[in-house]
């Protein structure tokens with residue numbers, strides 16, 4: 264593993280762990296990166312971007328005021344954007360996420376403890392131009408946006424509505440006299456709210472508004488709207504824009520609000536790939552599928568699976584390295600205090616985080632490839648695979664973000680008190696990832712989208728009609744008997760599928776019962792939504808488990824024996840962990856017995872012990888440079904206590920021996936003079 268400083272002194276416990284590791288760490292790095300070529304390119308990019316020290320701050324971000332933090336984030340965003348245009352441009356020809364490679368995106372994390380105010384520009388503004396513009400529109404906007412001559416964001420959510428897009432209130436009314444759209448915010452609740460970078464940074468944004476032409480509403484459509492002067496950056500007349508205030512995280516992203524007072528934009532600023540308004544105001548629908556204007560959200564949902572896998576890899580690296588150097592308690596009086604990593608409960612908290620980072624990373628690559636195939640078909644006018652993909656990306660986004668947030672918090676628990684320090688790096692990771700569970704589609708809402716698809720697929724299976732690949736297991740849902748339990752990896756995956764099928768069947772049965780009892784279809788659905796969410800969750804777990812297992816088998820086909828073993832142990836751990844988390848469901852829908860579950864628990868505990876000697880090697884294999892971790896607890900050298908003290912001494916509170924608060928308040932109070 265390459266580190267920036269090869270002469271570093273490493274904590275002896277960490278050095279011992281590395282000596283114990285019995286597999287080739289670099290081989291696993293290649294698996295995580297998607298191949299040796301990707302690893303080499305990633306390292307080149309990181310070397311160019313990070314070795315200059317441009318990512319470092321003189322004063323820690325956490326000691327800055329909100330305004331200083333924001334300005335510092337803009338300063339570094341500009342440095343990074345310039346690097347991207349120059350030094351990094353050539354290097355970034357990796358398997359790309361369309362706009363810029365995920366490696367470029369990840370490397371940027373060294374520059375920000377929270378996020379860049381440019382995140383929405385690259386993450387949503389540019390992808391919307393690419394996905395929603397006609398070729399002519401694209402040729403005008405895309406070069407300006409990619410060259411950062413204009414900076415944009417994506418303003419869809421309003422104060423009153425985020426989830427229910429059809430309920431948005433901002434209007435775009437076409438005026439054929441001037442060939443312009445008039446954007447207006449008729450109510451307080453129609454103000455745009457949340458868009459990243461909107462508060463102070465951007466001068467353009469994609470605005471999603473209800474389109475009216477010839478007196479008729481045609482639903483929500485995207486528009487590109489200039490909101491600030493390109494030279495002075497002053498908001499344009501008719502625009503009311505500002506920043507929404509402090510948040511749990513994202514505090515360097517200047518999320519903003521935006522209102523329009525009869526603000527006019529040229530007709531050509533409606534993004535017209537999927538629908539057009541002609542000069543005379545005639546509305547023409549181009550797209551074959553009604554939801555193609557939701558395309559940018561689907562893109563980001565796909566990207567987020569990768570994003571959270573990376574953040575979970577960071578949290579588990581920090582917590583595992585810290586657990587190797589931290590010694591606590593004395594269960595055996597004659598022996599030294601053990602490393603906390605030796606406690607089985609600690610292994611239970613952490614190894615699932617490592618396995619989940621791998622599972623999500625591999626699923627994200629697979630999801631990206633499926634997305635590319637769907638996009639290619641849609642280019643040819645075929646949207647048949649979109650419903651299945653929407654169901655798949657919705658549940659994977661929901662479960663990956665929710666599991667990652669939960670496991671990052673678990674990593675914090677595993678670090679005891681020190682994990683609560685901002686300098687540990689974990690609070691910022693948690694604040695970032697917990698937001699991903701909400702934005703780009705709330706957890707419950709997206710799982711209910713998947714559930715709609717599952718119910719339809721179930722009905723198709725019932726009618727013996729063909730099923731799409733991710734739900735083909737539903738064909739076995741009508742055998743009448745419970746699935747046979749078998750604790751092999753494939754057997755457990757079949758059981759997860761049986762749970763998903765069983766839960767879907769329960770929902771359908773209950774809804775039908777409720778409808779027979781007089782409820783409307785909508786009310787019967789509503790009464791079943793707790794179970795529908797559970798069915799979608801079970802479906803997603805089956806998909807993740809199946810994909811993880813298949814991908815690992817494929818990717819380790821030519822690996823060295825010990826790499827095969829340790830990768831197999833991690834996938835098995837993932838399967839055992841989730842089987843044990845769902846014992847009640849397994850008892851309902853499979854033939855598993857109490858004895859089988861007791862045996863599985865023992866097998867799980869033994870597996871933890873087998874993985875234990877390789878734990879530090881496994882997180883080293885994520886190959887996360889210290890600059891990316893921003894952590895006193897997780898650095899490669901394990902100098903945890905020294906770093907904690909160094910950081911504490913940087914606190915502005917330690918600048919003066921006696922605080923002003925003493926003379927102002929404490930002294931008068933103590934002397935009875937307040």
Ligand SMILES: CCCCCCCCCC/C=C\C/C=C/C(=O)SCCNC(=O)CCNC(=O)[C@H](O)C(C)(C)COP(=O)(O)OP(=O)(O)OC[C@H]1O[C@@H](n2cnc3c(N)ncnc32)[C@H](O)[C@@H]1OP(=O)(O)O
Nearest residue numbers: 360363368386425426427428554557566653702703704715
């Ligand atoms: C590498 C580059 C850098 C990368 C950086 C990446 C990181 C970027 C991170 C940036 C940080 C923060 C940004 C945050 C941004 C945002 O949050 S933007 C706002 C996002 N908002 C949402 O996600 C709203 C969620 N709501 C919805 O999606 C929809 O309203 C919902 C799906 C819930 C319902 O839509 P309706 O129009 O009401 O549809 P409905 O009647 O329920 O369903 C009708 C029908 O349509 C199907 N459907 C719905 N959506 C889609 C879709 N997207 N694609 C295909 N089909 C869809 C639905 O399933 C129904 O089908 P059915 O057959 O009738 O059952």
Ligand SMILES: Cc1cc2nc3c(=O)[nH]c(=O)nc-3n(C[C@H](O)[C@H](O)[C@H](O)COP(=O)(O)OP(=O)(O)OC[C@H]3O[C@@H](n4cnc5c(N)ncnc54)[C@H](O)[C@@H]3O)c2cc1C
Nearest residue numbers: 417418419420424425426457458459698701702703704707
């Ligand atoms: C950090 C951050 C950044 C963001 N950035 C952007 C951005 O750049 N651009 C942008 O446009 N938006 C952005 N958003 C907004 C984000 O997309 C929305 O907050 C998100 O889609 C959730 O919508 P909501 O806030 O309306 O939640 P609500 O829909 O009000 O959800 C509240 C609760 O109601 C439940 N609920 C709602 N509808 C249903 C239903 N039909 N069935 C069952 N339960 C339901 C939800 O599950 C949830 O528990 C951002 C949000 C955050 C937190």
